[in-house]
Amino acid sequence: MKPELKLPGIAYGGDYNPEQWPEEVWAEDMRLMREAGVTMVSVGIFSWALLEPAEGEYDFSRMDKILDLLHENGIAADLATPTAAPPAWFFRKYPEALPVDRDGRRLSYGSRQTFCPSSPAYRRAALRITRAIADRYVGHPALAMWHVHNEYGCHNAECYCDTSAEAFRGWLRSRYADLAALNEAWGTTFWSQWYYDWDEILPPRATGAVPNPTHQLDWRRFCSDELLSLYVAERDVLRAAAPSIPATTNFMVMYNFDALDYWRWAPELDVLSNDHYLQSADPESQIDIAISGDLMRSLAGGPWLLMEHSTGAVNWQPVNRAKGPGELRRNALGHVARGADGIAYFQWRAAKAGAEQWHSAMLPHAGTDSRIWRDVVALGADLKALAEVRGSTGVAEVAIVWDWDARWAVELPSQPSEQVRFQDLVRAWYEPLWRAGVAVDFVRPDADLSRYRVVLAPSLYLVDDAGAANLTAFAERGGTLAVGFHSGAVDENCHVRLGGYPGAFREALGVRTDELFPLLPGESVGLSGGGTGTLWSERVRLSGAESIASYTSGPLTGVPAVTRNSLGAGATWYVATLPDPETLAALLDRIRAEAGVAPVRETVPGVEAVLRRGGDADYLFLINHTDAAAEVTVASDATELLTGKQAPGSVTVPAGETVVVREPRGV
Structure with a gap:
């Protein structure tokens, strides 16, 4: 303990x-x-x-x-x-x-x-x-x-001195045991990077061209x-x-x-x-x-x-x-x-x-x-x-996959688009859920997912076999898995998963992509049903999934952009672009509604509703980020904790203020 x-x-x-x-x-x-x-x-x-x-x-x-x-x-x-x-x-x-x-x-x-x-x-x-x-x-x-x-790590997360180089080599010995395994993992046959002696390995110091991606990832x-x-x-x-x-x-x-x-x-x-x-x-x-x-x-x-x-x-x-x-x-x-x-x-x-x-x-x-x-x-x-x-703690039925290896890897140099940033994609998917008042946890790819109805992977460029299998099994058991573009592309060593994209999730999603078409800054493509996509597009071919939305402009006109696939007792979705905020919100609303996920509490836009669950009561936090008062329905025996007032059935949250409501719950 x-x-x-x-x-x-x-x-x-x-x-x-x-x-x-x-x-x-x-x-x-x-x-x-x-x-x-x-x-x-x-x-x-x-x-x-x-x-x-x-x-x-x-x-x-x-x-x-x-x-x-x-x-x-x-x-x-x-x-x-x-x-x-x-x-x-x-x-x-x-x-x-x-x-x-x-x-x-x-x-x-x-x-x-x-x-x-x-x-x-x-x-x-x-x-x-x-x-x-x-x-x-x-x-x-x-x-x-x-x-x-x-x-x-705030200011000195990385040091490239000789002492650090020696420590890095010791870490690599522990990870790979021998140089043959390291050379395989790093793909050192490329650009004549093969190592014959541990002492040849240095930190990824400044060099003339692009450093080896697996070298950089292991360094992080x-x-x-x-x-x-x-x-x-x-x-x-x-x-x-x-x-x-x-x-x-x-x-x-x-x-x-x-x-x-x-x-x-x-x-x-x-x-x-x-x-x-x-x-x-x-x-x-x-x-x-x-x-x-x-x-x-x-x-x-x-x-x-x-x-x-x-x-x-x-x-x-x-x-x-x-x-x-x-x-x-x-x-x-x-x-x-x-x-x-x-x-x-x-x-x-x-x-x-x-x-x-x-x-x-x-x-x-x-x-x-x-x-x-x-x-x-x-x-x-x-x-x-x-x-x-x-x-007390939170209760969520939706989880977003967050992985630091994936974050580091997708932002390495020489990607299809340097505009793809892990944190931006996670926020883009998280934000509609926040606006809707839907509770969210974050999970590792290999986490226990049994408590969730929906798992979202907005950006999972790197995933190992165990993580991919865990996410796939979640859908097969009856969950809903939604995956963002450029996910599953490489394994834990940054090696591209061959046979078409999205790599590790190709079969689970029921799609296959043979070529990527990232979009230029400011460029967009139309989507059927209205809305636009930015940042990314790709030539998706259905192999079991159904098309939910397709591109209506650009070189991929008519090609699926959003797909849905039945998998075991559950469903998988693939989003092969970054839809505009309204379109993405509508899509996530549909995904969570099909899975039976409801908001913590219905509120007007701009009023945040968050729940903490205690042993015998729920604590509802209502935070008004707008300049107008809002009325919110609460339990008939609720109490406002910050004022001590009884709140039978509803509370008023003044503009810019916060109300915390205790709602008793049977044990």
């Missing part, structure tokens, strides 16, 4: 960095944290230089005072190992630990995560300070959870595993010292981060945590919140923690947008709706100096006379009112 976080209700807080401020500020911090309803803060994340001013010499005086102060004020500590930011003295003594980029340049220290993940010197130093912190604070009453490192796998090994090493030190204290590290399940295979990471964490930040350029960033939350809940197999997000603007995008009225609350409760049992921000008090001085915080530069502070205090009261929601 993994240790659990033993905090009542929904945890609330953020990164606390009191070392950035004089001690006389700390008392005010405690008073204001109590006012805001803060229950847990992360401490020590970037404090290595202060905790270990010289190698093997420690100064815990400041951290002792901070933890004592937190305990005296009833605030739990998520105590970090500060290993994301080694101090300057470390790099002066061990310059070989600095990372090297693809072009062979050794980078300098002076920011964070400026280390090579394969560096023995870094690993020794990281484990040494982890052990010192564990020994010092293992019995401290404020300690509730260990926060290992911070955002693994290695880099994820190498960082995971660092997490496990630190966690094991902490676990040995305090077996009952859970350990976590903060994932980054958000739109623009793809460095780590979190399916491999998730089993190693006691508590799953995530950092999520909005993209200012996204006009409907609430959809990215939903995707992130659903993926985190799926990785965790239940509730999880939001370890970082922002009260307002961030500081690292081209334009850093402040949040609008009510957006702070909608964002936070949107994460809770999709399984978060804790809400935390970066950071508690906005920094006056340093690289993130223009990043918003719970206590902004303007102080307590600010909208952000009033929203922060109000959110603390909301989370306190939602205490009973803790531990």
